[in-house]
Amino acid sequence: MTVTTETSIIVEGLTKAFYEPRTDSETIALKNLSFSVRKGEFVCLVGPSGCGKTTALRVIADLEQPLSGAVQVVGGGRPAVVFQEQSVFPWMSVQDNIAFPLRVRGMWRKERLERTRHLIDLVGLNRFEKSLPHQLSGGMKQRVSVARALAEDADVLLMDEPFGALDEQTRLELQQELLRIWDASGKTVLFITHSVDEALTLADRVLVMSHRPGRILADLQVGFSRPRDVVELRRDERFWDLTYEVWSLLKGSAVGEGEA
Amino acid sequence: MTVTTETSIIVEGLTKAFYEPRTDSETIALKNLSFSVRKGEFVCLVGPSGCGKTTALRVIADLEQPLSGAVQVVGGGRPAVVFQEQSVFPWMSVQDNIAFPLRVRGMWRKERLERTRHLIDLVGLNRFEKSLPHQLSGGMKQRVSVARALAEDADVLLMDEPFGALDEQTRLELQQELLRIWDASGKTVLFITHSVDEALTLADRVLVMSHRPGRILADLQVGFSRPRDVVELRRDERFWDLTYEVWSLLKGSAVGEGEA
Amino acid sequence: MSATNTNTDHMRPAENAVTAELSTQEQARLRAPFHRERVFRNFSYFSPLVILLLWEISAQLGAIDRRFFPPPSAIAETFLSMIVSLELFRHIGATLQRVAVGFLMGAIPGLFMGIFLGLFLRPRQIVGPILAALYPVPKIAILPLILLVFGTGDMSKYVIIAIGVFFLMYYNTFGGVRQVPQIYLDVAQSTGANRYQVFTQIALPSALPQIFTGLKLSAGTSFIIIAAAEFLGARSGVGFFIWSSWQTFSVTRMFVGIVTISMLGYLTLTLIDLIERRVVPWARN
Amino acid sequence: MSATNTNTDHMRPAENAVTAELSTQEQARLRAPFHRERVFRNFSYFSPLVILLLWEISAQLGAIDRRFFPPPSAIAETFLSMIVSLELFRHIGATLQRVAVGFLMGAIPGLFMGIFLGLFLRPRQIVGPILAALYPVPKIAILPLILLVFGTGDMSKYVIIAIGVFFLMYYNTFGGVRQVPQIYLDVAQSTGANRYQVFTQIALPSALPQIFTGLKLSAGTSFIIIAAAEFLGARSGVGFFIWSSWQTFSVTRMFVGIVTISMLGYLTLTLIDLIERRVVPWARN
Amino acid sequence: QSGPIEFLYSPFTDYAPFFVAQEMGMFERYGVDVSLAPKTGTAETIQLVASGNSEGGAATWGAGLFNSINMGATVTIVATMARMPESGRSPSPFMVSQQAWEDGIRSVEDLRGQRVGIPGPGGFGIYSVALALETGGLTVNDVEAVYLPPPATAAAFLNGSIQAGWSIEPFATRLEEEGLAQRLVEDHAYGVELGFIAFNTEFVEANEDAIVGLLAGYIEASRLLDGGGWDDPEVQGIIGEYTGMEPDLLNNIAYTVRPADGTINLDSVRAQEAFFHSMGALEYEGEIDISQVYRTDLLERANALVDSAQQ
């Protein structure tokens, strides 16, 4: 772990709402959200569906503007993003999709394909380099998105449920790879997941959000030593304590959107 | 459990391949896949990403034709399907999306909205009936798809990772609701999931698929009594035995696509 | 390894969170861009006036020959006198009526043909090439034949417009339907939707954005075609007015006609834009 | 509660599964639809011949007036004699050259303007209405002005075609770009792509299907327009040939011209279709 | 003047002298370099010439010309382009459709209230139709005018959209051959001035010699044609090239003619002006001052040139 005391992401009093001119109505997605992520830290964000996780991530990625409050990504470079939605370009082959961030930087095709070859290995798509996305399964497309974000080699990685559609085996492998890359590179990672297991396996800290409009309900330090063994972890009493804590926080908060 | 001895879904020697005329190459998704599902049974299908689960489901739903082998859905009516992909119609409001299958049957708008109101409750989208999909979060869209499939009230329900993008709390709630509906209605359910936990929580039987081209590696009976309590279940030794069995099956089979 | 910083109010009752409201300033800031947009948009409808302004200036400065490009002020003068004498209205009425009928006669079949061939492979393969072969037939060359079949009256003008509109609507609708994501068709098929339902519930709405492109192209083209068609066998209509003015070298009157027909077209296009904004609310922006 | 029916071969080495192969019959069955499709498609290019057949029959049966609709066999005869005398080739050459130049002069700016206005709000709001106001200006009415500005030579013909093509390409490209899913633009923005890259890497490929619709419409329209443009002030080209045949009521010759120009248009449309199939392989079917 | 003189024409046999002069080297012989540019109507010709975009051109009389002169178009008229012959078959007969003929319309009087095809409201066509109707005591207002160009006229004759209409050779002959229409009046327009040759005024003033040369070539070609040259296969080939007509169509039809010296019959022009006045097509009162734009000296010099060359 290369967590320092420098701050990497600062979210301060962030409020974000969506306005619908047709009905002159508004949806408040985030209200006064504050948290920060230190440089090199791996933070997971969990919270009920529709609570504003994606919205927060989009504001941090500078894809949306805050209504009030401030968001800052400290230090050079823009964050790399893995989107929750299917975001693979249908007109590019798997390898071109993955190498796209390098193309943006003006790298030659030969070089960028060389540089991203190991990412194709990493996500297990070796025979599919030249396939177009419509020839892939749902999980395979998701793996392409992950590889694309890793290709950027940014200091900050924003990941929105990146392993959502993967079988456990592939998911575990990619989790391990992500941790390895994170550990070796000192990247800052903000990782949205709906799996408490996953959050506890990966994170230094878990932020638990309330249901919409999202606020931070709890900021839990996850103190397990690294590298973490998935099976070992589950034998640890503290794992279940934390799981229980997160669950009860979510339970107190997550109700069907309309039942509140 | 209302499992009878009648068969509901029969898959017999199913082979399915995709041909790419540009390169004159083929991808064999399924090779000689055979299994059957009894009427009223709840069967989960797990397997590595890209192994052909979605393909199998699409053939059963009559959206693709088998290359060889046979697929039969016994008894009246076509199955209801929840797709893995985002499949909510962007031009329809949440309530119209959910009521779409009833519209297909020629029901009047008033009646079909009435009939589907409880489904909107069920998936917790009460304040969003009139919202358009682009105003929803990823998980909310997925909940719309689930509600739409339930609106069909078909005898056979085919679900492709329906709860993939949901937080655990919402997911647990919907799992319980699904089980309740299944129990009350005697539906046959074929449920694809990448979560072994989920499979063991829901299923009467778990089918484990090999990596591509997909075959059935194991057909595991899940004998827990119902209704199942999620927390209780995890205290049961057999749960962990089964988990271990599935995992080791998957581990033996699931390798990155290209590494084989 | 345990909660260090649990937000103190995390046990607030959930209702509280839902009643969370925006401050007045936030409310205002949230709406401001939309209001600004609306204002800007309303102004932007008048941006074509820039052309007239440039033209007026060039004419006044003598940069362009006033005999052949009379300044908009002169055109406006004639325009007003023709409005007062109601002369123009007769022509406008005739043109609008022909455009409306011809437009509908072409757009409706084009729309249906586009959806139909977009959805079904075999008809597409057989009928598609036939339409592709008919499309480039030079309409002006077969005008006498159209007159032969439909007479010199308004029917032949409807038909001429309808032919032009048909192909624009057909190709755009077709393209739109071909781009309907397969998943939507799969959903429809899995619910047992029949062909008619796939037609109306899936293909049509999903192709709407491109259908609107077709409508805009068709509307613009209708006015272009009617101007040409009214050169033939008509005694009324803005196209006739332009042509007869030109025959007698009444340049200012001719420009009154050109500006009138362009304005009619522009208003129609703007109207379609407004309708699109209402009917396709899910599109980007 | 435990494995009851474990497939015996689940421990087969993984390689085995990958080397799993289809039987020869399966191979054949897998490819059969594609071969069948190819054959059918190749045949379907000739479906327009059906029109000629129906026409021939009607003419032979006397159902249509042969003075105005001479049977295709008679047209073919004249056609052949003109091919032999090389007379037609001069006209075809002139027409094709004008169409090619005019098409490019209109399509390229139309494409760029469509992408540009599709991506950027402010330019769209200012320039969009100006284009909408210019689009319905009746081209035939401003022909004299075009002649005045561009002279009586080929340049004015290029310009006339270019104007028509411009708007078709602009509106279609614009529509396509407006439909680019926001997520793709978000991806580009998050990787720090500059405007030029968004232009070429995202907006252009994503709008390609609709751009192809625009290309097809433009190509068809180019041939329609050139026929009209060559009516006025040309002494070569298929349009001139048609027109002079009409002037002398040489109906069979006129149809030779009409069929020639339609065939040129049809071939161009078919060519664009083939290119589309290669360039947009990700589209449905 | 550098480069060739751009001279505007329409692809009709009326303009044949220009084609012949160009292709048979007559312009060249008189020392002018001419490039013939096709155009459509009188209005375009005037516009292009007056604005200096083209140096000169030939076009037909009509409301367009009168109005443009009135509004100060800077053109100078120098010679006639063509006129109707004084006798014999008309190159532009007034025709009645076969169907109307069979329905009993055998004379101009029978056309009262019927539909009559006219090419347009401002040119020779409507004037010619008015003259034809006058032979039966009718005016244009006694019939229903339907504006149609020749090709559409054929269709309109067949489907009964018009009962009678203007026509022109070789279209008229073809209509007869196909049994679509018959000649009803032939003698209505004898001697009527059809068109003129005009140049940009500034250009004329600066290039008198070139214009004299061009006119000389034109006069020589006219004399060749009106002296029986129409039957020459070489001439027919040239005309076919410019008009898109098959050479055999050029036999057996009537042609417009030109006086040997190319002068304009101003009385005919005045009569046309009066007619368009009566139609309300002119934007001024009274007569325009044609002499202001009509120069005869250049034509005289050209005639002298040709005469001396032909001796």
Ligand SMILES: Nc1ncnc2c1ncn2[C@@H]1O[C@H](COP(=O)(O)OP(=O)(O)OP(=O)(O)O)[C@@H](O)[C@H]1O
């Ligand atoms: N339309 C297609 N064209 C070509 N290949 C395809 C197509 N659809 C699927 N495939 C291939 O078939 C295989 C199985 O795909 P499928 O979607 O069934 O996988 P899956 O088991 O659902 O995976 P996941 O869990 O990732 O969704 C994959 O290797 C994929 O590349």
Ligand SMILES: Nc1ncnc2c1ncn2[C@@H]1O[C@H](COP(=O)(O)OP(=O)(O)OP(=O)(O)O)[C@@H](O)[C@H]1O
């Ligand atoms: N473009 C939009 N217009 C209107 N409302 C929106 C828009 N995007 C999001 N919302 C609303 O904002 C809220 C938060 O959405 P967000 O996508 O951030 O949720 P989330 O936490 O990512 O949920 P999930 O886990 O389901 O993906 C939701 O209630 C949603 O309806």
Ligand SMILES: [Mg+2]
């Ligand atoms: Mg989200």
Ligand SMILES: [Mg+2]
């Ligand atoms: Mg799948």
